[in-house]
Amino acid sequence: MNVAEKVQEALKAEIKAAVLKAGLAEEAEVPAVVLEVPKEKAHGDYSTNMAMQLARIAKKAPRAIADDIIAHFDSSKASIEKIEIAGPGFINFYMDNSYLTDLIPVVLREGDDYGRTNAGNNEKVQVEFVSANPTGDLHLGHARGASVGDSLCNILDKAGYDVTREYYINDAGNQINNLALSVEARYFQALGHDKEMPEDGYHGQDIVGIGQKLADEFGDKFVNMEEKERFNTFREYGLKYEMEKLKKDLEDFRVKFDVWYSETSLYQNGKIDEALAALREKGHIYEEDGAVWFRSTAFGDDKDRVLIKNDGSYTYLTPDLAYHKDKFDRGFEKVINVWGADHHGYIPRMKAAVEALGYNPDQLEVEIIQLVHLYKNGEKMKMSKRTGKAVTMRDLVEEVGLDAVRYFFAMRSSDTHMDFDLDLAVSESNENPVYYAQYAHARICSILRQGEEQDLTVNEQADLSPLKAEKEFELLKKIGDFPQAIAEAAEKRIPHRMTNYVQELSAAFHSFYNAEKVLDAENKPLSEARLALIQAVQVTLKNALQLIGVSAPEKM
RNA sequence: GCGCCUUUAGCUCAGCAGGAUAGAGCAACGGCCUUCUAAGCCGUCGGUCAGAGGUUCGAAUCCUCUAAGGCGCGCCA
Numbered sequence: 001m002n003v004a005e006k007v008q009e010a011l012k013a014e015i016k017a018a019v020l021k022a023g024l025a026e027e028a029e030v031p032a033v034v035l036e037v038p039k040e041k042a043h044g045d046y047s048t049n050m051a052m053q054l055a056r057i058a059k060k061a062p063r064a065i066a067d068d069i070i071a072h073f074d075s076s077k078a079s080i081e082k083i084e085i086a087g088p089g090f091i092n093f094y095m096d097n098s099y100l101t102d103l104i105p106v107v108l109r110e111g112d113d114y115g116r117t118n119a120g121n122n123e124k125v126q127v128e129f130v131s132a133n134p135t136g137d138l139h140l141g142h143a144r145g146a147s148v149g150d151s152l153c154n155i156l157d158k159a160g161y162d163v164t165r166e167y168y169i170n171d172a173g174n175q176i177n178n179l180a181l182s183v184e185a186r187y188f189q190a191l192g193h194d195k196e197m198p199e200d201g202y203h204g205q206d207i208v209g210i211g212q213k214l215a216d217e218f219g220d221k222f223v224n225m226e227e228k229e230r231f232n233t234f235r236e237y238g239l240k241y242e243m244e245k246l247k248k249d250l251e252d253f254r255v256k257f258d259v260w261y262s263e264t265s266l267y268q269n270g271k272i273d274e275a276l277a278a279l280r281e282k283g284h285i286y287e288e289d290g291a292v293w294f295r296s297t298a299f300g301d302d303k304d305r306v307l308i309k310n311d312g313s314y315t316y317l318t319p320d321l322a323y324h325k326d327k328f329d330r331g332f333e334k335v336i337n338v339w340g341a342d343h344h345g346y347i348p349r350m351k352a353a354v355e356a357l358g359y360n361p362d363q364l365e366v367e368i369i370q371l372v373h374l375y376k377n378g379e380k381m382k383m384s385k386r387t388g389k390a391v392t393m394r395d396l397v398e399e400v401g402l403d404a405v406r407y408f409f410a411m412r413s414s415d416t417h418m419d420f421d422l423d424l425a426v427s428e429s430n431e432n433p434v435y436y437a438q439y440a441h442a443r444i445c446s447i448l449r450q451g452e453e454q455d456l457t458v459n460e461q462a463d464l465s466p467l468k469a470e471k472e473f474e475l476l477k478k479i480g481d482f483p484q485a486i487a488e489a490a491e492k493r494i495p496h497r498m499t500n501y502v503q504e505l506s507a508a509f510h511s512f513y514n515a516e517k518v519l520d521a522e523n524k525p526l527s528e529a530r531l532a533l534i535q536a537v538q539v540t541l542k543n544a545l546q547l548i549g550v551s552a553p554e555k556m
Numbered sequence: 557g558c559g560c561c562u563u564u565a566g567c568u569c570a571g572c573a574g575g576a577u578a579g580a581g582c583a584a585c586g587g588c589c590u591u592c593u594a595a596g597c598c599g600u601c602g603g604u605c606a607g608a609g610g611u612u613c614g615a616a617u618c619c620u621c622u623a624a625g626g627c628g629c630g631c632c633a
Contacts, residue, residue, distance in 0.1 A: 293631095416569075513597080517591070
C-alpha cells in the first residue's frame, strides 16, 4: 500500500469511527465508506456520501448527520487541513497534501514494479485469446482481440493474479483438410496447371504464397505423388507454415503466449473420449438420428447440441469441451476466454458444458470483443473470406504503426462496435492519443538529459519539501492512483481503464510542465526535488504503457 | 421470432457496483514559443445522456417497455 492509499484508508477508518462515536448507527449498520475524488476541485481532495447513506438508518436529514460526523471527527488521524459540508450532505475533505511527496522515493525504489499489488491474491487464471484458425492471415478482429487479451493479461499479472496466456490451435477437423486442399490447388496453379480451388477453400494471399514456395522449392515433385500422401504432405506443410507465420505476426505485435494448445493433442491423448465418458456417466448424453447429443438444455442452453455427427466425426464443440475440461483439471480457478462477437451465441453451450462436467459455470468468463469495421475513403471496406480480400493485422501495423494500433484498440471498451477509419488513423497519426502520452515520456527524458549536462541529477536523498505547487500535488495524486487503477482494470476486466489512466497522468504532467520549470541552476534544491518528481512520473508512465503494449520512447 | 451488444457535444469515445454544475480528444474560435521538445499549455463555443414509464433523498448509471443500428441463432468452425 502506498502513501496515498494509506491516507485514504486512514480517512475511511476515521469516518467510520466518527459515525460510531456520534451514535448514528450500530457497527453492523454502517455502510462501507465510499471515498471519492470530486470532479470539482472546489469540492476538496476527497469526499464521502456517508451522511446521505445514513439518512434512512439514522432517520435524520443528511446535512445534520454530516454535522454530527464532523463533530466527532479527529482530523489529526489523517492529513486533513479543512472539512466542509456541501450540497445535499457531502462531506468534503481538504488535505494537507505534503504527505504525497513520500510517494516519490517509493516509486523510484520500486521502479518497474511500481503499481504491482496483490489484489488478485495469486488466483490462478487462464486467459485464452486470439486462437484463430491456422488457415489464413490474422485480420482486424484478431488484432483487437490480441490487443485486449494481451493487455488484460499484463494487467492481471501486475494486479497479483497468476496468469497463463494460452492459444488454442485448431489443427484438427475439416478446416485443416480444406487448408491442405487449398495449398494443393495453389501449388498446381503455381506450376501452371489448371486446378480449381476446393469449395470451402481458403483464398488468402498467404496460401497462394505457400503454393508458390512449394513449386519453387520442389518443382513438380508432388505432381505425380500418390494423392493421399500428397494430401498429408501439404496438410503438414501448410499447418507448419501457417503456425510459424502466426507466431511471428503475434510476436511482432508484442504478444507472447505461455501455452500453444493443440486440438490434435486432445485426440491423441484421449482427452476427448475422457470428456465424453464423463458426460455419458452423468447422463447428459443421448443418441438420436444417428448422432450423439449433449442435453445442454438441462443447463440453460436454447437447444441440445450434437457432439458426434452421424458420419462419426466430432462437431467443433466436442474437442473444445474437452479442452475446457482440461483447463479446470489443470487447476485454473478462473478461465477467461476472449472471443469475437460472432461467437457470442456459443457462450450458453460452453457454460452448459462446463456445468455438466461438474464445474461452476461462473469460473468460465467470456469477454466478447465487438466487431471492427474498417473504413477507407469514407466507405466501409468489404471483408470477404471467400475471395481473401481482407486487411490483415500485418497490413494494419505497417500502415498505422504498432504503438498506435495497440493503443487504439486498447483505448476502447471491448463492447463498443468499432469503426476504424484508416485514412484518419494514417493521415492524422500525429493527433492519435498515443503520441500525447509518449510525448510526455520523451519530454521527461529530455529534461533528465539536460539536467545531467547542468550537473542537476536525480538524487534519491533529495529534500522534497520544496514541492508545494498545486500542479505538483495533482501530479503526485495521479502517481498514487496507479496501483488502484490497475486493480480496478483487472477486477473489472477492462483494459481500457488503463488508457484512461495514461491520458490522465500525461495530462497532469503536460500541465505541470507548462506551469513550472524543472531545471533552475539558481535553485538547486527545487530542481532536485522536481527532478525526482518527474522521474517518478517517468517510471509510472512507462509502466502504464507497458501494460498496454505500447513503447515509451526517450526521444520523439 | 429469440438472444447478445450499441445509442452521451458536429465527429470518435470515456463516465454505468446510483451522488454535487455529465467529461476528454478531434473539429470551430481566441490567447501562449529570446526560458527544460508548441506532437504541448490556457480559455471560449458546443448536450432533451435515443424515447416513455418506474425504483430512490438523488438516475447517463438500476428495472420495464418502445425505437434505431450491429452481430448471432448449423450434424460450419
